[in-house]
Amino acid sequence: MLARVAQLQLEAGLESGAGVFARLCAARHARFDVGPDGWPAIPTDAFRYARIASFPEERDQRVFETSGTTNGARGKHAFRDLTLYEVAAESMAARTLFRGERARLVILAPHPDVARTSSLSFMLERFTSWFGIGEPVWAWTERGVDVDRVRGALSEARERTAILGTSFALVHLLDALHEGERLPLPAGSFVMQTGGLKGRAREIEASELRALLSERFVLPEHRVVSEYGMTELSSQLYGDGLARGSIHDDGRERLVAPPWVRVTPVDPDTLRPVPAGATGILRIDDLANFDSCVSIQTADLGFLDGDRVVLLGRSPGATPRGCSLAIEEALEPGR
Amino acid sequence: MSGLRGVSDAELLAAIEAAVAELASSAETLGARTGLSIEGTRWALDTTLAVLAPVHLGAALEELRALDAAPVGSHGLVLAGNVFTAGLRPVVWSLLARVPVRVKLASSDAGLVELFRAALVRASPAVGDAVSLARFSRETPERYDELAESVDVISVHGSDRTIEALRARTPSEKVFVAHGHGLGLAVIARGVEVTEALVDALAIDVAAYDQQGCLSPAAVLVEEGGVFSPAAFAGMLDAALVRIERSMPRGLLPVEVGAAQVQWRGVAAGLHTLYEGVAHAVSYEGASAIRSSPGHRNIAVHALADLRKLPARVALYGEHLKSLGVAGDVLVPATVAPIVSGLGEMQRPPLAAYTDGVPPWTGLVIER
Numbered sequence: 001m002l003a004r005v006a007q008l009q010l011e012a013g014l015e016s017g018a019g020v021f022a023r024l025c026a027a028r029h030a031r032f033d034v035g036p037d038g039w040p041a042i043p044t045d046a047f048r049y050a051r052i053a054s055f056p057e058e059r060d061q062r063v064f065e066t067s068g069t070t071n072g073a074r075g076k077h078a079f080r081d082l083t084l085y086e087v088a089a090e091s092m093a094a095r096t097l098f099r100g101e102r103a104r105l106v107i108l109a110p111h112p113d114v115a116r117t118s119s120l121s122f123m124l125e126r127f128t129s130w131f132g133i134g135e136p137v138w139a140w141t142e143r144g145v146d147v148d149r150v151r152g153a154l155s156e157a158r159e160r161t162a163i164l165g166t167s168f169a170l171v172h173l174l175d176a177l178h179e180g181e182r183l184p185l186p187a188g189s190f191v192m193q194t195g196g197l198k199g200r201a202r203e204i205e206a207s208e209l210r211a212l213l214s215e216r217f218v219l220p221e222h223r224v225v226s227e228y229g230m231t232e233l234s235s236q237l238y239g240d241g242l243a244r245g246s247i248h249d250d251g252r253e254r255l256v257a258p259p260w261v262r263v264t265p266v267d268p269d270t271l272r273p274v275p276a277g278a279t280g281i282l283r284i285d286d287l288a289n290f291d292s293c294v295s296i297q298t299a300d301l302g303f304l305d306g307d308r309v310v311l312l313g314r315s316p317g318a319t320p321r322g323c324s325l326a327i328e329e330a331l332e333p334g335r
Numbered sequence: 336m337s338g339l340r341g342v343s344d345a346e347l348l349a350a351i352e353a354a355v356a357e358l359a360s361s362a363e364t365l366g367a368r369t370g371l372s373i374e375g376t377r378w379a380l381d382t383t384l385a386v387l388a389p390v391h392l393g394a395a396l397e398e399l400r401a402l403d404a405a406p407v408g409s410h411g412l413v414l415a416g417n418v419f420t421a422g423l424r425p426v427v428w429s430l431l432a433r434v435p436v437r438v439k440l441a442s443s444d445a446g447l448v449e450l451f452r453a454a455l456v457r458a459s460p461a462v463g464d465a466v467s468l469a470r471f472s473r474e475t476p477e478r479y480d481e482l483a484e485s486v487d488v489i490s491v492h493g494s495d496r497t498i499e500a501l502r503a504r505t506p507s508e509k510v511f512v513a514h515g516h517g518l519g520l521a522v523i524a525r526g527v528e529v530t531e532a533l534v535d536a537l538a539i540d541v542a543a544y545d546q547q548g549c550l551s552p553a554a555v556l557v558e559e560g561g562v563f564s565p566a567a568f569a570g571m572l573d574a575a576l577v578r579i580e581r582s583m584p585r586g587l588l589p590v591e592v593g594a595a596q597v598q599w600r601g602v603a604a605g606l607h608t609l610y611e612g613v614a615h616a617v618s619y620e621g622a623s624a625i626r627s628s629p630g631h632r633n634i635a636v637h638a639l640a641d642l643r644k645l646p647a648r649v650a651l652y653g654e655h656l657k658s659l660g661v662a663g664d665v666l667v668p669a670t671v672a673p674i675v676s677g678l679g680e681m682q683r684p685p686l687a688a689y690t691d692g693v694p695p696w697t698g699l700v701i702e703r
Contacts, residue, residue: 020605020606021605023604023605023606024601024604024605027604027605027608027609028604040601040604041601042601042605043597043598043600043601043602043605044598045598045599045601045602046601046602046605046606049602049606050605050606266597267593268588268590268592268593268594268596268597269588269593269596269613269614271597279590280590281590281593281594281597297597297598297601299594299595299597299598300594301590301591301594
């Protein structure tokens, strides 16, 4: 199935004459008869430089954009129909997060009315109708987290509550709470955090953030789970804490991929899968990426533990050995 | 007069010469700490030490004498995130200017300055003792404060962020000399005869330090209208990088650099023309804007319609343009101050080369 969809996308690119995937396949001598390792994955950066879509622009229904920029450009992912995106998002969140029960939603991310190009805001807004109880609380403003609104919402909470937010918004919330302040959540509640800190909040280890959130919201640590998604994908991966009922002995969260997603850590030089358990750069084949490209090469590091994914992040802060400067840094104003 | 000031020119030069001779065989000692292959480490060491040959040291002393200047009392040198040989030149200039130097080593330092100091002590304790070493992390800024307080001039190598943070902590009466990170570009004029030797020379510039230095070329601009098109030049550079991989293989590819490489090469293959080798890649990207290369021998070739457009193109990089490797007549715009050299020489500037537009003795002496 994956090979067939990839081939269809290749053919669509050949027809339009501007297919990045088609060019990539030609350059990398793609074969579709030897399994997914036979064809290349489109790097996420390509979404910043070119349109990656198997349909013409006039049929765009929605275009999601990345939050970060490279060379002043944001990555763009166009959709002509969001049905598949919605089915994928609802199905996976129902299985791994909400698990058959609705919850009162407190959302620490921009509302889609003010962040129309954010895929996360779109998904969270859909969560409110799929999984929410009563009116959702959108507690992120352009000035940051509305802490009083969060306090108010949580002090009234009698029902299962889900706090859904970006990692940097959650760090802002933690920093804004009084020392020792606790906001206990009702039984069955959970916190879903997503995204890196990207220099927008103080740097904090994922396990430390989980422990702090667990302490403030008086939740077992396994009820703080991560969502892993990106603009260039149509599916999401989630931490397995809620299903498992405990955190892993090594403290590292394992992510569960939907059955229609395949995650493969690859070697950066050969792009071949690394040996089992070894760290590689994550390639993600997502069948829900039907209208762009099913095979996406991320810049994220990770490894597989059985059928689970351990995400190691992007290491942007790794100490460089040399003194060379990135072009973007050289061009950054005020530097 | 005692210490470094009491040492004769002959003793000073002899001590440096002896220490340099000892370092010549230190590639194996440094080993994997440089991140380069053993051949890459040897190349970097050989070319750096060649610049410290007696003839160059003597000429440098002459230059200092001609200034009719007095040395300052002491020098603090902060090294951060540099290529492994970067500390040697500023230490040697400090010694030549007769200014004792306290060196703060980078956390990732490979150990070359340490070896140099030990060799100097063996050759001449008076010279070796004029170099002291310290290691401390950015989590202990009070250690930097102590260093800055104790010296007359402080030179800081590092990222813009590091430099600005340390500049803000430095007492205003101290002389602060900044050497920020940067990048290099190579430019080929249309009238140049493009030979295999010329392309091999450029391949050395790319392969040296695995393209991690601030003098390393981040991209190549080839003027259109020559015998070889910019696209053809990209193919020739690919072949040259294949050749150099045999004699000077690439070193370790850190996994986080690998992640950036996968993105860079993928974009090149999908949108441009990519030549991919075992441990290098060349992307021909026409007149597109220059993208960031992850280094480690991943380089883009761009077409330049007319050399007269070069000033506007490179002016964007301002003080961050540290090196310009040129083939042919290339006019360097006054708004930038890179080290200009021929191809094959980008990574081995002369001892007296100005960096960031200032001479290497800046801050070490006060003209009378």
